[in-house]
Structure formats: structure tokens, C-alpha cells
């Protein structure tokens with residue numbers, strides 16, 4: 284009997300600690316946890332360097348390309364950058380994309396469903412958690428800069444009639460090809 288009581292009070296204590304922790308967490312912190320651990324959005328949406336390590340300051344700014352018989356799709360920039368990310372999407376539009384897998388009715392590929400590789404099946408998420416994911420996506424700092432020029436041959440020549448040529452690997456060289 285005594286043991287049971289101790290067990291119950293230890294359990295109650297644990298619960299109140301957990302509740303205290305949850306209350307202290309902001310939606311952005313909750314979203315950070317969901318996006319960067321169990322929902323693993325960055326596995327596809329974050330770029331990686333040649334050693335497959337995440338690149339600091341570029342999280343969620345675009346990642347893997349999936350080249351399958353059914354579609355060719357790149358996990359795009361989902362940071363709040365208006366030009367290259369989803370900064371022009373409303374919260375409701377992001378919610379709709381995550382639940383239904385459909386893009387908003389504006390912008391590129393308006394209204395077109397997302398390729399099935401994008402796990403747009405987050406219906407089971409609690410509304411607060413979905414809102415937290417969206418709040419976190421909106422909070423991610425973006426520092427996008429154009430890819431550096433890395434000349435491997437002289438780009439300009441003083442020789443008359445010489446035409447500058449672009450250098451560097453072709454974009455497809457860094458593609459990850461995933462078979463379904």
C-alpha cells in the first residue's frame with residue numbers, strides 16, 4: 284500500500300514537471316522540436332555540403348532532388364524568403380499544403396498538387412502542433428546568397444574574339460537520385 288502511494292506521488296510529480304515544461308515552451312520552440320526531430324523536414328529540405336553535413340545558416344533553404352519515373356521534384360526553399368521560399372504564402376496556405384498536399388492558388392505552379400514524395404499527410408497533427416510548425420517555419424533566418432563563382436579556367440581572355448565561358452559543375456552534378 285505504501286509502495287503504491289509512493290509510486291502514485293512520483294508519477295504525479297513527473298506529470299506536473301512535464302506540464303510545467305510544456306507551458307514554458309513557445310510555439311516557435313515547439314515547432315523547432317517537431318521540424319528538426321520527429322518530422323525531419325530538413326532531411327529533404329536542407330542543403331548539405333560535399334560531406335553530407337548540414338550547412339550553417341542555410342537550413343530549410345532547399346535540398347534533395349528526386350528523379351523518379353513519376354516526377355522530378357526538388358524539395359524547395361521553405362524559409363520565409365519571399366523570392367525563393369514560401370514567404371508569400373499565408374499560414375492557411377501552408378496548412379493546406381501540409382494537410383492536403385496542394386499549392387496555393389498563386390505563384391509558380393499555382394494549385395498544382397505537390398509530388399507524392401512530400402509527406403503531406405499531417406492531418407493527424409494536433410492543430411496547435413501544426414500552428415507551431417508554421418510559426419517555426421516563419422521564424423527561420425534565411426541568408427541566401429548566389430552560389431560563389433569558382434573559376435577553373437580563365438573566364439576572360441584578352442585574345443580578340445574570345446567568349447567568356449561559365450565554369451563549375453552543372454547543377455545536376457549535385458543531385459541525389461532516389462529510386463521509388
Ligand code: HEC
Pocket residue numbers: 318322323324325326327328349356357358359360361368369377380381386396397398399400401402416
Ligand atoms: C521525403 C522528403 C521530404 C520531407 C521529409 C519533407 N518534404 Fe516538403 N517537399 C518535398 C519535396 C520533394 C517537395 C516538392 C514537391 C513538388 O515540387 O511537387 C516538397 C514541398 C514542400 C512544400 C511546398 C513548397 C513549395 O514552394 O511548393 C512545403 C511547404 C513543404 N514541403 C514543407 C515541408 C515540411 C514543413 C516538412 C516537415 C514537416 C516537409 N516538407 C518534409 C520533400 C520532403
